Amino acid sequence: MHGLRTQTAFALIVLTIVLASVVVIPANAATYSFELKAEGQAYDYRARVWRSVKISLIGTGYGSLTWWMSLRVISGTVTVDDQTYRIVGGSGTLIQRYHYISLYIRITPLYGGPITGWFMYGRTGMYYANKIPISLYSRYIILPTYPRYTILYNLMLTGEIEF
Amino acid sequence: MRSPLSEKKPLIIGLAIAIIAILIGTIALLYHPYVTEAPTQSWINDNEGDVELFIGEKYPGIIDITHVKLEVNEGVLKLTITVKDSVPDHLNSGEYAQWMATIILQDGLFKAYEVYMEMNSTINQGELVGYFREIGGKEEPCTVERNGKSLIIFASLDGLQNAREIEWSIQTLFEKWSDHELITNGIDYAPNEGFQRTILK
Numbered sequence: 104m105h106g107l108r109t110q111t112a113f114a115l116i117v118l119t120i121v122l123a124s125v126v127v128i129p130a131n132a133a134t135y136s137f138e139l140k141a142e143g144q145a146y147d148y149r150a151r152v153w154r155s156v157k158i159s160l161i162g163t164g165y166g167s168l169t170w171w172m173s174l175r176v177i178s179g180t181v182t183v184d185d186q187t188y189r190i191v192g193g194s195g196t197l198i199q200r201y202h203y204i205s206l207y208i209r210i211t212p213l214y215g216g217p218i219t220g221w222f223m224y225g226r227t228g229m230y231y232a233n234k235i236p237i238s239l240y241s242r243y244i245i246l247p248t249y250p251r252y253t254i255l256y257n258l259m260l261t262g263e264i265e266f
Numbered sequence: 267m268r269s270p271l272s273e274k275k276p277l278i279i280g281l282a283i284a285i286i287a288i289l290i291g292t293i294a295l296l297y298h299p300y301v302t303e304a305p306t307q308s309w310i311n312d313n314e315g316d317v318e319l320f321i322g323e324k325y326p327g328i329i330d331i332t333h334v335k336l337e338v339n340e341g342v343l344k345l346t347i348t349v350k351d352s353v354p355d356h357l358n359s360g361e362y363a364q365w366m367a368t369i370i371l372q373d374g375l376f377k378a379y380e381v382y383m384e385m386n387s388t389i390n391q392g393e394l395v396g397y398f399r400e401i402g403g404k405e406e407p408c409t410v411e412r413n414g415k416s417l418i419i420f421a422s423l424d425g426l427q428n429a430r431e432i433e434w435s436i437q438t439l440f441e442k443w444s445d446h447e448l449i450t451n452g453i454d455y456a457p458n459e460g461f462q463r464t465i466l467k
Binding site: 111148165170171173175194196198200201202203205209218219220222243245252254 | 277280318320321368370376378400401402433439446447448451453455459460461
């Protein structure tokens with residue numbers, strides 16, 4: 104009986120230490136692979152029409168899903184109406200503690216050519232089932248079109264990141 | 267024959283240790299005892315000429331970062347951003363320049379800020395101004411200084427005194443507009459990928 108109580112006390116101590124470790128270190132940094140998909144529209148002032156915009160990309164994130172992580176974009180595609188561009192890199196920051204995301208991507212025509220950069224930022228929703236809903240916004244985006252670049256304004260996208 | 271009290275003694279001791287451990291853990295979490303005692307400095311060196319120019323033939327050297335120094339003293343963040351060319355007193359018509367730092371305070375009270383300086387030819391006569399804001403929060407003005415090729419900004423950030431670690435990065439932006447048409451657009455990042463990690467003393 105006495106031995107059993109001693110074991111119980113010891114087990115309680117171990118359990119407390121384990122729980123304290125979990126509380127003090129809420130989320131360890133780790134590397135994650137992710138896929139981001141979002142779609143929406145942006146305004147073309149030259150043609151005076153809204154253009155459909157879709158982004159699909161993959162990358163890696165280093166950090167915590169509950170606090171923050173830095174993102175590295177590896178590759179992907181951007182489709183504006185029926186024109187597709189290649190994403191050739193980028194970076195970003197996901198600060199889930201603040202439900203904030205910023206994303207920078209470099210795009211080029213599908214078969215090569217000049218590169219332009221898009222800087223977007225937005226809000227994130229709750230992390231659930233390995234996914235975080237996102238909305239992205241940019242004042243303007245630059246398309247590497249020939250012979251003259253096309254600038255679209257007020258880009259607004261919604262989608263999700265899956266880890 | 268042992269008394270009931272002596273039989274329960276190990277259990278009582280175990281429970282007492284467990285309660286103390288929980289209390290210590292809670293206090294450690296809520297009142298991080300670490301305080302920045304001495305000024306901390308950290309640097310980023312960035313290659314000259316690595317601005318990404320998306321539109322236009324050339325960019326001004328005022329966005330080409332060469333060196334950034336971060337200093338923390340008594341809860342005040344001081345950022346000195348040195349660029350390739352001297353920053354003029356005013357920008358030309360249609361020009362906009364921004365130098366922005368993302369600051370993440372860790373291992374203490376978790377906080378994230380944007381600290382930035384900007385010059386906008388259409389506002390404030392194009393003069394250099396500085397702000398900081400907690401992510402998603404309201405911007406507040408900061409003190410800024412100019413010293414040749416260096417721009418200096420001071421920001422008193424909540425949580426800085428208790429933070430043990432700062433992750434930070436710098437981004438610059440230049441735009442030139444002509445009749446609502448973007449004719450020059452370029453950016454520079456430091457460090458080029460990810461964040462700089464600085465452990466506070």
